[in-house]
Amino acid sequence: xxxxxxxxxxxxxxxxxxxxxxxxxxxxxxxxxxxxxxxxxxxxxxxxxxxxxxxxxxxxxxxxxxxxxxxxxxxxxxxxxxxxxxxxxxxxxxxxxxxxxxxxxxxxxxxxxxxxxxxxxxxxxxxxxxxxxxxxxxxxxxxxxxxxxxxxxxxxxxxxxxxxxxxxxxxxxxxxxxxxxxxxxxxxxxxxxxxxxxxxxxxxxxxxxxxxxxxxxxxxxxxxxxxxxxxxxxxxxxxxxxxxxxxxxxxxxxxxxxxxxxxxxxxxxxxxxxxxxxxxxxxxxxxxxxxxxxxxxxxxxxxxxxxxxxxxxxxxxxxxxxxxxxxxxxxxxxxxxxxxxxxxxxxxxxxxxxxxxxxxxxxxxxxxxxxxxxxxxxxxxx
RNA sequence: GCGGCUAUCGUUCAAUGGUAGGACAUCAGGUUGUGGUCCUGAGAAUGAGGGUUCAAUUCCCUCUAGUCGCC
Numbered sequence: 267x268x269x270x271x272x273x274x275x276x277x278x279x280x281x282x283x284x285x286x287x288x289x290x291x292x293x294x295x296x297x298x299x300x301x302x303x304x305x306x307x308x309x310x311x312x313x314x315x316x317x318x319x320x321x322x323x324x325x326x327x328x329x330x331x332x333x334x335x336x337x338x339x340x341x342x343x344x345x346x347x348x349x350x351x352x353x354x355x356x357x358x359x360x361x362x363x364x365x366x367x368x369x370x371x372x373x374x375x376x377x378x379x380x381x382x383x384x385x386x387x388x389x390x391x392x393x394x395x396x397x398x399x400x401x402x403x404x405x406x407x408x409x410x411x412x413x414x415x416x417x418x419x420x421x422x423x424x425x426x427x428x429x430x431x432x433x434x435x436x437x438x439x440x441x442x443x444x445x446x447x448x449x450x451x452x453x454x455x456x457x458x459x460x461x462x463x464x465x466x467x468x469x470x471x472x473x474x475x476x477x478x479x480x481x482x483x484x485x486x487x488x489x490x491x492x493x494x495x496x497x498x499x500x501x502x503x504x505x506x507x508x509x510x511x512x513x514x515x516x517x518x519x520x521x522x523x524x525x526x527x528x529x530x531x532x533x534x535x536x537x538x539x540x541x542x543x544x545x546x547x548x549x550x551x552x553x554x555x556x557x558x559x560x561x562x563x564x565x566x567x568x569x570x571x572x573x574x575x576x577x578x579x580x581x582x583x584x585x586x587x588x589x590x591x592x593x594x595x596x597x598x599x600x601x602x603x604x605x606x607x608x609x610x611x612x613x614x615x616x617x618x619x620x621x622x623x624x625x626x627x628x629x630x631x632x633x634x635x636x637x638x639x640x641x642x643x644x645x646x647x648x
Numbered sequence: 649g650c651g652g653c654u655a656u657c658g659u660u661c662a663a664u665g666g667u668a669g670g671a672c673a674u675c676a677g678g679u680u681g682u683g684g685u686c687c688u689g690a691g692a693a694u695g696a697g698g699g700u701u702c703a704a705u706u707c708c709c710u711c712u713a714g715u716c717g718c719c
Binding site for chain 2: 298300301305321323326353355356357358359360363364367384385410413415463489490491492493494495499520521522523524525526529542543544545547548549551552554585586616619621623624
């Protein structure tokens with residue numbers, strides 16, 4: 267299901283990934299449509315940005331609207347009217363950040379995690395088996411094992427515990443996945459891909475160990491879990507590099523939660539193929555815009571790799587200095603915002619809280635990310 | 649013209665006879681498998697002149713500027 271086309275000049279893995287809802291050229295970036303929606307954007311808006319796939323979240327959709335509704339709609343594709351590929355996050359990250367942040371919010375047992383809804387306080391339970399079943403009900407193209415992502419600040423001993431639990435749960439996810447596939451009678455073309463997630467914090471030996479054991483169980487793809495930046499915010503270059511090398515060459519590698527444009531480029535150069543992050547949409551809503559320093563159509567991936575911090579810049583459009591800046595946001599971008607409106611107008615919209623501001627800014631940043639991924643693919647079509 | 653009221657960061661509200669506080673705005677950071685129209689930090693003010701007092705932004709007088717009412 268995962269194939270490569272290598273280009274001699276390329277510094278990156280370039281290929282394509284085939285899933286039930288289509289073929290995706292790699293590397294690619296998925297914006298987070300956590301609650302089956304990218305905040306503020308319609309499906310038509312999303313298509314215009316060049317986004318090829320999105321991430322929805324098991325945890326959030328399980329709580330709202332609930333699986334009965336999603337099943338009733340005929341799956342999340344139909345529910346949100348998106349016909350392209352979708353990946354679901356397992357909910358592990360949400361449940362654990364909830365519990366790690368405040369132990370009153372839930373308890374972790376070998377069986378799974380009991381937690382309280384952050385919305386209304388109601389009690390719920392998620393386990394490897396349940397997370398897999400939910401993701402099948404969502405009807406996504408790619409799903410992720412229910413895992414335990416510990417904060418990087420934890421002791422090595424506690425991170426080792428998280429690795430062990432992640433591995434035990436990965437085995438249970440694998441079994442549950444095989445059960446669901448046969449129970450639902452899914453053919454090879456219909457079945458979603460299952461990703462195991464490598465934990466281990468900043469410890470190279472734990473990352474290697476976890477990667478080896480997951481490979482032993484066998485998954486369609488492998489993910490990098492927990493944070494890829496240190497507590498101080500520094501990119502964990504060696505950890506990302508070593509972990510990628512510890513994974514099978516022929517499987518897609520998903521760097522969960524990565525990241526800033528620079529982080530994505532670095533990870534792609536280490537051999538990571540898939541990315542998702544809230545940065546382009548969240549920062550867009552808050553008024554930070556990504557812009558090209560040079561025309562991306564003239565850039566190669568080696569140009570970008572050699573100018574990691576210089577190929578783009580950001581600016582905060584809500585600052586007063588943009589009050590009377592009637593120029594376009596990015597002279598190299600062809601999105602709705604850049605071809606129709608000025609920085610001054612966008613600033614105005616964001617400051618008065620007009621929803622159109624968040625929409626245009628998110629759309630622009632996603633267009634920037636899509637363009638970046640095209641450059642990493644040496645994709646001539648722009 | 650007469651009378652009342654008001655005067656505090658850029659704006660808008662507090663407070664006090666002894667270090668003037670908040671909100672919004674400004675500026676600077678931050679946001680990484682979305683509990684985020686969010687989080688952290690910084691700079692920023694007692695209209696002017698007199699008087700009472702150890703000490704006045706606070707009490708008194710004058711001026712100035714607003715504001716309301718009456719002619």
